[in-house]
Amino acid sequence: MSVAFKPPGQCPACGEWVPRGAAACDDCGACANSGWSGDTHADGLDLPDDEFDYDDFIAREFGGKSSKQPLTANLWWWVALALLIIFMIGALLPLFG
Template sequence: MKKRYHNSRPRTPEVCPVCGEDVTPGAIACRGCGADHRTGWNLAASDYAGLDLPGDEFDYDEFMRREFGQRSKLAFGGLHPLWWLTAVILLIAMGIALLR
């Protein structure tokens, strides 16, 4: 005699108890917030504690300095002089082309 395995997944609710979005019958997760049968369709589904996201004390400027160092002293307005030179040459070429 073969054993029958029962689906242990809880029944899909009609409305997500976390965000209130309508849930498609038979769906395995809410399209609105991602709550699913593994989280038990509960409020813990929106808990991001395990993602290791930066907290309120996160300093973006300090992060940029630490990751990318100081800006180049050659930069003019955030662009390297080579880009400025390229832009000037292109503008001159376009001006010449328009005058012909």
């Protein structure tokens, strides 16, 4: 995303005052090349985004006993299985009764 910004003015990324003629924000390093987006420090490093939850990723990758989400999913899976078995017994019992 590119922001139309030309110094002097407030940096769109961090709000610091960028003096006239400055090529980049002194405070956060945002510049015209980065679109004043403030993420210049991550440029070229191919870092995962801020939303990346490492613990959740590990839990999902390795079976997820310590994560709440898979546990909840498992619980509902067992509930569904139990209901299915009950329905099957209910449907089959008359055949043997």
